[in-house]
Amino acid sequence: MTISVCTLAHGRETHLANLIAGLSRSQRRPDELVIAVMQPLRYDLPEAPFPIRQIMMGTSDIPLAAARNAAAGAARGEFLIFLDVDCIPAPSLVGDYARAGNEDEGVIMGEVAYLPKGATDGGIDFPAFDRLGVTHSERPGPPPSGLRACEDYRCFWSLNFALPARDFATIGGFDERYDGYGGEDTDFGRMVVEAGLPLWWVKGAKAYHQYHPHHMPPVHHLDSVLANAMAFAEKWGEPTMQHWLRAFVLMGLIERTEHGWRKLREAEETDLALTRQQEHQPYASSAVVLDWLEANAEAA
Structure with a gap:
């Protein structure tokens, strides 16, 4: 099974470099990384032991739904892993998703640990990330092992998820009527259910979310x-x-x-x-x- 990792980026050059550094340390490396670039200029990226392709969106805005579709449309892998640009994948993430994807169809959502400010100043340090990372109080935790069905499509979270490319096509991708921030995740979760596909939480497939200033509610x-x-x-x-x-x-x-x-x-x-x-x-x-x-x- 060939695997493409898809991300979308606007600014945050250091975050993107750390995502690539994390993927480079993967126990199972992806076959490629596809980046939907939501800014006028291409990124100057570090070397990596897998191909990296940048898909230019031709905008300085953040068309999140369209950018995810563009990355998926350009991906050549049979299995797609979506990571936000803020995520550093754990060494086991790609392999964990590959194993889970071989078990069942549908959309799989991995674990996320949030890092405090300064956690990445010393570079990629997974033991330190495990000590410092915290789970989000407003998100469900992972199952004790394996897969657990997600019964509420509203819990779908695009920060860190994966699915077979054929299932992405069956769902129809993200609805591009959602322009900018908000709603496109929940809509995608609803479309997964409408397509008759399951949503799963998985133990593992962990990503570390890098700190950045933000507003919530947005x-x-x-x-x-x-x-x-x-x-x-x-x-x-x-x-x-x-x-x-x-x-x-x-x-x-x-x-x-x-x-x-x-x-x-x-x-x-x-x-x-x-x-x-x-x-x-x-x-x-x-x-x-x-x-x-x-x-x-x-x-x-």
């Missing part, structure tokens, strides 16, 4: 979240990203109308400060912010 992507929430509701007849939308309402950024959601104002520095990932945090938490907003709304 007020810096307010416009695309609103547009993509409307697209999801029109397509499936039900809402998505409701926890983010609820937070935006409590922050006074949006209101709900009979026709959907309406933006009231742009995010300001106070909103960014509330949602900003602090330097001591390995990841930003929507739940913490939403709990704070709900508590303050009740006290008002």
